[in-house]
Amino acid sequence: MTQRGFIVVADITGYTKFLTGSELDHAQGVLGELLAAMLAKLESPLSLSNIQGDAVLAHAPEANVPDGATILDAVDILYWAFKQTVEHMQRNTTCECAACSNIPQLDLKMVVHFGDYVETSLAGRQELSGPDVILVHRLLKNAIVEDTGIAAYAAYTEAAVATIGMDEVFAQAVAHHENTEEFGDVVLRVMDLTPGWQAHREASRIRVADDAPRWFEDISIDLAVPPDRVWFHLIHPEQRSKWGLGVIGLDREGTDRGRVVPGTTDHCAHGDGSTLIYTIVDVAPFESYSIEVALPMGGRIRTSLFLDAVDGGTRVNLRCAKPEAGSALVTGLLGLMARSQAKTVREAWFSGLTKLQELCRQEVADGVLTAVDATAFDAEAISGVARGLASAEG
Numbered sequence: 053m054t055q056r057g058f059i060v061v062a063d064i065t066g067y068t069k070f071l072t073g074s075e076l077d078h079a080q081g082v083l084g085e086l087l088a089a090m091l092a093k094l095e096s097p098l099s100l101s102n103i104q105g106d107a108v109l110a111h112a113p114e115a116n117v118p119d120g121a122t123i124l125d126a127v128d129i130l131y132w133a134f135k136q137t138v139e140h141m142q143r144n145t146t147c148e149c150a151a152c153s154n155i156p157q158l159d160l161k162m163v164v165h166f167g168d169y170v171e172t173s174l175a176g177r178q179e180l181s182g183p184d185v186i187l188v189h190r191l192l193k194n195a196i197v198e199d200t201g202i203a204a205y206a207a208y209t210e211a212a213v214a215t216i217g218m219d220e221v222f223a224q225a226v227a228h229h230e231n232t233e234e235f236g237d238v239v240l241r242v243m244d245l246t247p248g249w250q251a252h253r254e255a256s257r258i259r260v261a262d263d264a265p266r267w268f269e270d271i272s273i274d275l276a277v278p279p280d281r282v283w284f285h286l287i288h289p290e291q292r293s294k295w296g297l298g299v300i301g302l303d304r305e306g307t308d309r310g311r312v313v314p315g316t317t318d319h320c321a322h323g324d325g326s327t328l329i330y331t332i333v334d335v336a337p338f339e340s341y342s343i344e345v346a347l348p349m350g351g352r353i354r355t356s357l358f359l360d361a362v363d364g365g366t367r368v369n370l371r372c373a374k375p376e377a378g379s380a381l382v383t384g385l386l387g388l389m390a391r392s393q394a395k396t397v398r399e400a401w402f403s404g405l406t407k408l409q410e411l412c413r414q415e416v417a418d419g420v421l422t423a424v425d426a427t428a429f430d431a432e433a434i435s436g437v438a439r440g441l442a443s444a445e446g
Contacts, residue, residue, distance in 0.1 A: 054168050055422075057114045058123055058212065059180065059188050060098060062090060062130055062162045063107040065203070082141065082155060089137035093129050095338065095361065096278035097122055101171070101180045107192070111169065111180055113422035118284040120216030121311055125337035126280070127162060127206050131245045132252050134160045159204045160245070163191045166211040187235050194230045196242055202226065204249075207240040220309035255314070258334040259342050260356040260371035267353065267390060268398040271370040273405045275412040277421065279338045279359040282366045285408055286341065286357060287312055292320070295407040298400065312341075351377035351386040365412070370401060 064086060083106060090108055094100055097112040117123055138155060145152045167184030187209075197203055213222050225241035232238055260266075275282050285291045289302040301321040307313065316332045333354070334342035342356040354376075358369045375386035415421060 054170055054182070055111075055113055056168050057166070058098075058112040058117060058215075059165045059167060059169060059185060060110045060112070060127070060162060061104075061107055061188050061192060062110075062134075062160055063192050064134075065159045065161050065197075066157050067106040082152075082158075085141060086134060086137055086158070089133045090130055093133040095126075096280050098126050098130075101178055109180065109188075111171070114166075114215075115420065115422040116281075118281065119288060120218045120221075122280055122284060123164065123212075123216055124218070124221065124311065125283075127164065128245070128248055128252070129337060130162070131160055131204065131206075132249055135249050135253075161192070161196075161204065162206040162245075163188050163209075163240075164206055164212045165191075165209045166215040187232075187238070190232045190234065191230060191238065191240070194228075194240075196228055196230075196240070199228060200226050200242055202242055202244045204245045206243045206245055208243070210239050210241075213241050218310050221311065224309070255334075257336075258314070258354075259340060259358075260354055260373045264371070265374045267372045267374045268394040270372075271398065271402055271405060272367060273402075273409055274362065274365060274367050275409055276365040276416050277412045279361050279366045281412070281415075281421065282359055282368060282408075283338050285411065289318070292318075295411055296320075296404045298404075318343075347375055347377070347386055347390075349377060349382045349386065351375050351382060353390070368405060370405070372397070372401075 064083070067083065087103060087106075087108065091100065094108065094110055097116040098110040099112065101109040101111055103109075112123065112126070138158060141152075142155050145155070165184060165188045167182075167187070169180045169182040169185050172179050172181065191207065191209070194207070196205060196207060207228065208216070208222070208225070216222075222241045222243075225243045228240045228242050230238045230240060285295065289304050292302050293299050299320045303319040303321075304312075304316060305319070306316045312332060312335055314333055314335055316335075318330045318332070320328045320330060328345060330343045330345055332341060333344050334340070334356070338359060340356060340358045342354060344352045344354045346352055352375070353372065355370065355372045358371075360367045360369070375383065375390050377383045377386060
C-alpha cells in the first residue's frame with residue numbers, strides 16, 4: 053500500500069575517505085558507535101527503514117507528523133546525537149591511530165523529502181521503494197558543500213518545505229539547485245546544522261532537579277502516544293486550550309521564527325478572567341521543558357515536565373519546585389504565601405494531564421496515528437551490524 057510522508061536519509065560525510073585511510077578495526081568501531089547513537093534517537097515520528105552502509109534511511113507517515121516543527125526537531129535531535137558521540141569519542145580516546153585521530157573529520161548530511169513510497173518487508177527488513185525514495189538517494193550526491201561551504205546540513209526539497217510550512221525558518225535557508233539525470237533540476241533549501249548544535253551544546257539545562265524542594269508532590273501519568281506527539285500537545289498553543297489548567301486562549305511571544313526557545317513567553321488566558329505569564333526557560337524537544345511563573349518581590353516558581361518513552365506510549369513526570377527568590381528572607385515569605393495554594397495547583401495540573409491522557413487515548417481509538425515499527429534497537433547489535441557493513445565496504 054502506498055504511503056505518503058517524509059523520507060529522510062542521514063549520511064555520514066567523509067566516511068569513505070576516513071575508512072580507506074584508517075585502521076579497519078578501529079574505523080568499523082567508530083561507524084558502529086555513530087550509527088548506534090543515531091538509532092537510539094531515531095524515534096517517532098521517524099521510523100527506521102534500513103541501514104545503508106554509512107547512511108540511515110527513515111520515514112514518517114504524514115498522519116504521524118502533527119506540525120512542521122516536529123520534523124525540524126527530529127532532524128536536530130539526530131544531528132545532536134551524532135555530534136555528541138563524535139565529541140565523546142574524541143575526548144575519551146587515547147589511541148593515536150589514523151582512525152581515532154581522524155574522528156573529528158566526520159560529519160553528517162541529511163536530505164528531507166515529502167512524497168509517496170511503498171514499504172515492503174524483504175528478508176526481515178522494511179524496505180522503502182518508489183520514485184520519491186530514488187530521488188532522496190540521488191540528492192545525496194550533490195554539490196552543496198562546494199557551492200555553499202556548508203559541511204553539515206539538512207537539505208529540504210520544495211515538497212518538504214511546502215508541507216512543513218514554516219516560511220520564517222526557511223527564509224534564511226540557502227537556496228541550492230541540483231541537476232539530476234532522472235528528475236531534472238531540483239530546488240533545495242539548505243539549512244546549516246552547526247549553529248543549532250553549538251547552541252544546544254552550550255545551553256545550561258534549567259530544570260527542577262531530583263533533590264530540589266518541591267511545592268507539591270510530583271505527578272506521573274502515562275499517555276498512549278509516543279513522546280513527539282505528547283510534545284506537540286504540551287507545546288503547541290492551540291493544543292494547550294484542550295487540556296491545560298483552565299486555559300481558554302494563549303498568546304505566544306519570543307519564538308525563534310516560530311520555534312519555541314528559552315525565553316519564549318506564553319500569556320495564558322483562563323476561564324476565571326485571569327492571565328498568567330509563563331516563561332519557557334529550558335527546551336529539549338521530545339524530552340523535557342521547563343517553565344517559570346514570576347512572583348512578587350522578584351520570586352519565581354519553576355515547573356519541569358519530563359517525557360520518557362515506555363511500552364505503549366510516554367510517561368510524563370511533572371516536578372514543581374518551591375518558590376524561590378534572590379534572598380532567603382523573600383524565599384521564605386513566598387513559601388508561606390504559596391503553601392495554601394499547593395493542593396489547588398497540584399489538582400489543576402493533575403486534572404489537566406488527565407484530560408490530556410484521555411485526548412491521547414481518543415487519538416489512538418480514532419486511528420489518528422499510523423502504526424510504525426517500535427522495535428528497540430540494541431546498541432551492541434547495531435555496532436556489530438555496522439562493523440560487518442564496514443568490512444564489506446573495505
